[in-house]
Amino acid sequence: MHEERTDKPVALVTGAAKGIGAACCLALAREGFRLGIHYRRSMEEAEELLREVQDGFLLRADLADPDQIDDMVRRVSAEAGRVDVLVNNAGMSINQTMMQMKIDQFDTQRTILKGTWYLVKRILRTFMLRQSSGRIINISSVVAHTGHAGQVAYTMEKAGVDALTKSVAQELGDRGILVNSVAPGFIQTDMTADIPDQVREGISEKIPLGRMGRPEEVADVVRFLASRGSYIQGSVIHVNGGLYSG
Numbered sequence: 001m002h003e004e005r006t007d008k009p010v011a012l013v014t015g016a017a018k019g020i021g022a023a024c025c026l027a028l029a030r031e032g033f034r035l036g037i038h039y040r041r042s043m044e045e046a047e048e049l050l051r052e053v054q055d056g057f058l059l060r061a062d063l064a065d066p067d068q069i070d071d072m073v074r075r076v077s078a079e080a081g082r083v084d085v086l087v088n089n090a091g092m093s094i095n096q097t098m099m100q101m102k103i104d105q106f107d108t109q110r111t112i113l114k115g116t117w118y119l120v121k122r123i124l125r126t127f128m129l130r131q132s133s134g135r136i137i138n139i140s141s142v143v144a145h146t147g148h149a150g151q152v153a154y155t156m157e158k159a160g161v162d163a164l165t166k167s168v169a170q171e172l173g174d175r176g177i178l179v180n181s182v183a184p185g186f187i188q189t190d191m192t193a194d195i196p197d198q199v200r201e202g203i204s205e206k207i208p209l210g211r212m213g214r215p216e217e218v219a220d221v222v223r224f225l226a227s228r229g230s231y232i233q234g235s236v237i238h239v240n241g242g243l244y245s246g
C-alpha cells in the first residue's frame, strides 16, 4: 500500500507490533508523527496498530538479515522520503545461564545488536545526515547495568546498545542528531509474560514502586526524547520504578 507523503515528521519504530514498541507508536502518533511500523512475524498486530495510528505504513524485516534491512530502508525512502526519529525497540532474550547456553545461541542473541547497528548506519546515511537532524532512541534494559542471572548474553547485548548510544552520540554531536537510550526495568509485555507468579511477586517486592511497569510508561519517555529533550545527548534514561537509578 502506498501512502501519500505529507509534511509530518516521520518516526520509524522497530519491533512495533506489540508491547513497548506499539505503545511508542501510539504515543508518537498523538505527538503528530507519521509512523513507520516495523514488524517481523506479528503481521496481524501490526495491521491492527496501523488502523489505530491511522497515519503510517508497515515495514516487514528480520533484523538478523542485512539484505532485509537494506530493503526496508529503500521502502522507507519510497513511502516517506525522510526519517526524523528512529526507535530501536526490537529485541528478544534467550533466558539461559552461562553454563546452559551454547555458542550458536549466543550468536542468535547478538543478531539484534548487529542488526540495530546496521540499521542505525543506514538510517544515518540515507536520511539523518542529509537532513542534518534526527533523533535515535535505543531501548536497552536495566539488566545491562545491574546484571541478571540467567540472562548473561542478553545483558551483554543490552550493554552493547548503551555503548552504541554513547559512542554515536559523541560522533554526531555536531551534526544535529541526538542519540539516547531508554532503559526499562521490568515491564508487562509478552517478554515477561512467562515469568511465574512467585518470581513476579519477588521482582515487584524489590521495586520501590512495588509493581512492574506498563509499556505506556516507557513510551512516555520515548515521546519526550523524540519531541523535546533538546539538550539530552548520549544519555541512558532509566524507567524502572526505582529499581536502579544509574
Ligand SMILES: NC(=O)c1ccc[n+]([C@@H]2O[C@H](COP(=O)([O-])OP(=O)(O)OC[C@H]3O[C@@H](n4cnc5c(N)ncnc54)[C@H](OP(=O)(O)O)[C@@H]3O)[C@@H](O)[C@H]2O)c1
Binding pocket: 014, 015, 016, 017, 018, 019, 020, 021, 038, 039, 040, 041, 042, 043, 061, 062, 063, 064, 088, 089, 090, 091, 092, 111, 112, 139, 140, 141, 142, 183, 184, 185, 186, 187, 188, 189, 190, 191, 192
Ligand atoms: N518487557 C520488559 O520487561 C523489558 C525490559 C527491558 C527492556 N526491554 C526491551 O524492550 C524492547 C521491547 O520489548 P517488549 O517487552 O515490548 O517485547 P515484545 O513484545 O516481545 O517485542 C519485541 C519485538 O521485537 C521484535 N523482534 C524480535 N526479534 C526480531 C528480529 N530478529 N527482527 C525483527 N524484529 C524482531 C518482535 O517482532 P515480531 O513479533 O514481529 O516478530 C517483537 O514484537 C526489547 O528490546 C526488550 O529487550 C523489555
